[in-house]
Amino acid sequence: MTIELRDVERAGERLAGVAHRTPVFTSRTLEDRAGARVHLKAECFQRGGAFKFRGAFNKISSLDEDALRRGVLAYSSGNHAQAVAIAAGLLGSRATIVMPEDAPAAKLDATRGYGAEVVPYDRWTESREEIGARLAAERGLELVKPYDDPLVMAGQGTVALELLEDAPELDLLLVPISGGGLIAGCATAAKALRPGIRVVGVEPETGDDTRRSLAAGERVRIDVPRTIADGLQAAEPGELTFEVNRRLVDEIVMVSDDEIVEAMAFLFDRLKLVAEPSGAVGVAALLSGKLDARGRSAGVVLSGGNVGAARFAELVSTAAEARGG
Amino acid sequence: MTIELRDVERAGERLAGVAHRTPVFTSRTLEDRAGARVHLKAECFQRGGAFKFRGAFNKISSLDEDALRRGVLAYSSGNHAQAVAIAAGLLGSRATIVMPEDAPAAKLDATRGYGAEVVPYDRWTESREEIGARLAAERGLELVKPYDDPLVMAGQGTVALELLEDAPELDLLLVPISGGGLIAGCATAAKALRPGIRVVGVEPETGDDTRRSLAAGERVRIDVPRTIADGLQAAEPGELTFEVNRRLVDEIVMVSDDEIVEAMAFLFDRLKLVAEPSGAVGVAALLSGKLDARGRSAGVVLSGGNVGAARFAELVSTAAEARGG
Numbered sequence: 313m314t315i316e317l318r319d320v321e322r323a324g325e326r327l328a329g330v331a332h333r334t335p336v337f338t339s340r341t342l343e344d345r346a347g348a349r350v351h352l353k354a355e356c357f358q359r360g361g362a363f364k365f366r367g368a369f370n371k372i373s374s375l376d377e378d379a380l381r382r383g384v385l386a387y388s389s390g391n392h393a394q395a396v397a398i399a400a401g402l403l404g405s406r407a408t409i410v411m412p413e414d415a416p417a418a419k420l421d422a423t424r425g426y427g428a429e430v431v432p433y434d435r436w437t438e439s440r441e442e443i444g445a446r447l448a449a450e451r452g453l454e455l456v457k458p459y460d461d462p463l464v465m466a467g468q469g470t471v472a473l474e475l476l477e478d479a480p481e482l483d484l485l486l487v488p489i490s491g492g493g494l495i496a497g498c499a500t501a502a503k504a505l506r507p508g509i510r511v512v513g514v515e516p517e518t519g520d521d522t523r524r525s526l527a528a529g530e531r532v533r534i535d536v537p538r539t540i541a542d543g544l545q546a547a548e549p550g551e552l553t554f555e556v557n558r559r560l561v562d563e564i565v566m567v568s569d570d571e572i573v574e575a576m577a578f579l580f581d582r583l584k585l586v587a588e589p590s591g592a593v594g595v596a597a598l599l600s601g602k603l604d605a606r607g608r609s610a611g612v613v614l615s616g617g618n619v620g621a622a623r624f625a626e627l628v629s630t631a632a633e634a635r636g637g
Numbered sequence: 638m639t640i641e642l643r644d645v646e647r648a649g650e651r652l653a654g655v656a657h658r659t660p661v662f663t664s665r666t667l668e669d670r671a672g673a674r675v676h677l678k679a680e681c682f683q684r685g686g687a688f689k690f691r692g693a694f695n696k697i698s699s700l701d702e703d704a705l706r707r708g709v710l711a712y713s714s715g716n717h718a719q720a721v722a723i724a725a726g727l728l729g730s731r732a733t734i735v736m737p738e739d740a741p742a743a744k745l746d747a748t749r750g751y752g753a754e755v756v757p758y759d760r761w762t763e764s765r766e767e768i769g770a771r772l773a774a775e776r777g778l779e780l781v782k783p784y785d786d787p788l789v790m791a792g793q794g795t796v797a798l799e800l801l802e803d804a805p806e807l808d809l810l811l812v813p814i815s816g817g818g819l820i821a822g823c824a825t826a827a828k829a830l831r832p833g834i835r836v837v838g839v840e841p842e843t844g845d846d847t848r849r850s851l852a853a854g855e856r857v858r859i860d861v862p863r864t865i866a867d868g869l870q871a872a873e874p875g876e877l878t879f880e881v882n883r884r885l886v887d888e889i890v891m892v893s894d895d896e897i898v899e900a901m902a903f904l905f906d907r908l909k910l911v912a913e914p915s916g917a918v919g920v921a922a923l924l925s926g927k928l929d930a931r932g933r934s935a936g937v938v939l940s941g942g943n944v945g946a947a948r949f950a951e952l953v954s955t956a957a958e959a960r961g962g
Contacts, residue, residue, distance in 0.1 A: 335660060356909040577946035584681040584911040584942035617909035621902035622957055625950035632947055 313552050315462050317504035320469035320497060323370040327470055330402065331366055332358050334471075336478045339583050346598040347606035351479040353471055356586050356617025360426075362543075363471055363494060363615050364395035364458075370467030371456050372399045380405040385453035387440040389415040390543055391616055392458040397428035408453055410440045418620070459493025460550035469497025475611045476505050484610040486594035486603065489513040489522045489564070490544040492553030494615060499560035512603060513557070513564045514593040516541045516572070522549050522557065523564035540569045540627060543590030543616065565603045567596040573631040575599055576624065579614070588619035589627070638877050640787050642829035645794035645822060648695040652795055655727065656691055657683050659796075661803045664908050671923040672931035676804040678796055681911050681942025685751075687868075688796055688819060688940050689720035689783070695792030696781050697724045705730040710778035712765040714740040715868055716941055717783040722753035733778055735765045743945070784818025785875035794822025800936045801830050809935040811919035811928065814838040814847045814889070815869040817878030819940060824885035837928060838882070838889045839918040841866045841897070847874050847882065848889035865894045865952060868915030868941065890928045892921040898956040900924055901949065904939070913944040914952070 337352040355363040372384055383406040386396040393409045400407035409423050413432035423430055433443050447453055457464060471494065476482060485502050487495040492513075499511045515523060519537030525548075533548040549557065567575075572589045575596035579585040587595070594612035597603040619627075662677040680688040697709055708731040711721040718734045725732035734748050738757035748755055758768050772778055782789060796819065801807060810827050812820040817838075824836040840848055844862030850873075858873040874882065892900075897914050900921035904910040912920070919937035922928040944952075 361909060580911055580946040580949065584686060586905055586909040586911060621905040621949075621953045624905065624946075625953040625957075628946045628950040629954060632950075 313462055314556055315466050315469070315497065315500050317501055319462065319466035320473055320501040323366070323463070323466040324470045324473050326370055326373050327366055327467065330369060331470070333474060334358055336475060337583050337585065341582050342578070342595070342598070346610070348484070348598070349609040350598065351475065351482065351611045352583070352585070352595070353475045353611065353613050354585060355471060355613065355615050356591060360391065360394040360398050361616055361618040362391035362395070362591070363468055363613070364391040365398060366470050367464035367467035367493060367497070368392065368395035368456055369399040369402070371461060371463040372396070372403050372405060374463050375405070375454055379454050382452040382454070383408060384456050385410070385444055385448055386456045386458070387444050388458060389419060391618055393423050393428070394426060396456050397423050397426035401427040408447060410444050410447070459491035460552050462552065465493045465497040465500070465553060465556065467497065468494040469501040471613055472498035472501040472611070475613070476502060479609070479611060481609050482506065482509060482611040484510045484512065484605055484608040486512050486514055486597060486610060486612045488544060488590055488593045488613065488615050489515050490546040490590070491550045492522055492557050493550065494613065495561060496553040496556035498613065500556060503560050510562045511560055512597070513561050514597045515564055515566050516544050516593070517566045517568050519544050519546070520564065520566050521547060523566065525549050525554060526558060526561065526564060529558070541572060541589040541593060543588065544593070565597045567593050567600060567602055570631065571596040571600040571602070573627050577628055577631070585614065586617040586619065587614050588616050591615040591617060638787055639881055640791050640794070640822065640825050642826055644787065644791035645798055645826040648691070648788070648791040649795045649798050651695055651698050652691055652792065655694060656795070658799060659683055661800060662908050662910065666907050667903070667920070667923070671935070673809070673923070674934040675923065676800065676807065676936045677908070677910070677920070678800045678936065678938050679910060680796060680938065680940050681916060685716060685719040685723050686941055686943040687716035687720070687916070688793055688938070689716040690723060691795050692784070692789035692792035692818060692822070693717065693720040693781055694724040694727070696786060696788040697721070697728050697730060699788050700730070700779055704779050707777040707779070708733060709781050710735070710769055710773055711781045711783070712769050713783060714744060716943055718748050718753070719751060721781050722748050722751035726752040733772060733776070735769050735772070784816035785877050787877065790818045790822040790825070790878060790881065792822065793819040794826040796938055797823035797826040797936070800938070801827060804934070804936060806934050807831065807834060807936040809835045809837065809930055809933040811837050811839055811922060811935060811937045813869060813915055813918045813938065813940050814840050815871040815915070816875045817847060817882050818875065819938065820886060821878040821881035823938065825881060828885050835887045836885055837922070838886050839922045840889055840891050841869050841918070842891045842893050844869050844871070845889065845891050846872060848891065850874050850879060851883060851886065851889060854883070866897060866914040866918060868913065869918070890922045892918050892925060892927055895956065896921040896925040896927070898952050902953055902956070910939065911942040911944065912939050913941050916940040916942060
């Protein structure tokens, strides 16, 4: 149940002409601050605004016609939901998304806008897993997991495949970690293509389940972390992702919410890039000095841009006030 | 003193490999709202964060060696200053920029960071033109005007040249207007390549000097407009730009500051693009319905992204409060 370079390459073939080949950005100011060459892979410009489309499409496009006709299922209130909805629509399938009924109306609307059926649930009294299992059984829906699936991991790995095509000299790769699917796919591709490359995962300070798990040599479960990085709130690494990451991830770096907001503002000001909190952690690790990248040629995955102008304004204003600005 | 397609093409040759070939973005949501195909030319990703680099480089690269050695001069507190500083640095020349001493420290620093000498002046008691004339005489500096120069206009026209290469089917082009250099260059290229294309200029409601001038058949001077679009505060069209624009601009549309902020938030939310107020006017014209583009294939020049996260946050928050949000 692990993955290899050829799985990522096969995903790349499936995604060709369907996923956006996202651009790679550089910034002299960022390079001066980091003392390193830096290549930013801008997945904010991916379909659905985040890398998640890659894994979802790779998974759903591997289903047979019968399964596609019955439809797919996901539980998510975030980027994975939209990715599954978009991918299902493109493949002539139909997505059912189990979402908390108190999720922001904009997210519910956006998911419906991509053609998905939203099944709302009360997250205080109901279990999304039970609802999902019932729907899957009743309608024969195929569950698309957000990370713990070899096809999903392989799809996410195409981020590194493309980045290394554009910047083959990389000797360092920074990737955000939540459930670990993105870094599992990226590390698989990167270590196969550039055996000497150092793969560094970045977690929020409060959400260091993968760091603890790697230190313990087994999966460690923590409380659901409080952090502005709402895409990185996994409480425990995935089972399959952890098997990959324990072999291939060299180091974990943690960043604070303040460092994340500073990185978001930096990306906006200097590179004119929109990063959601989870997407900015790699740049936060470089700007804060939490990772010493001096003399390296670093690739950084900016994993998504779904933050919204109002929320961005709130985060930046609050940070400015806290600094007495 | 007018320009033709071949001047723009020559500028394109000079800029090849030096200016960024900026990407073109599309959005289903924007197209649904406008009822039109829309291609956004993202000059926020140009060197210096705005289209201005094109004209400045085209001008400065046309100077002879003696002039380059003596250096160039500009008066500006905005994007033109940075563009001249960057272009001069790349060409082994040196820029002197006359800037108000109370300009934001970040802008003064950024301009110095590009290697320019900043000459501050007191805008209440001193005249930048006099200071500039004195410096030019003493040091033999060449003045680089922000728009009223054929080489500057031709450089800016490469925006349309590239956009029409990427989207040759355009039959409508929306361009922000301040002094009129960007639209003069773009209209020259676009009308030569696509004679039937409709070229629409967009001005802030309070800064409609070009609209009035076109209506009057001669250049009309207005009070310096109050608008958040700080790049569009020209009080009068340029002399040379107006000669071009009276022939080639088909229509002027005006947008309000509120419509501009809405467009900035839309671009951030939906396309993950950073637009400064002046850069968002074309999208504002489409979203507000001020321009009826239904059934058209529209090119929109997003002219720059130099707004800063703190200022963006302020604009978006103020708009949300005004809506009672």
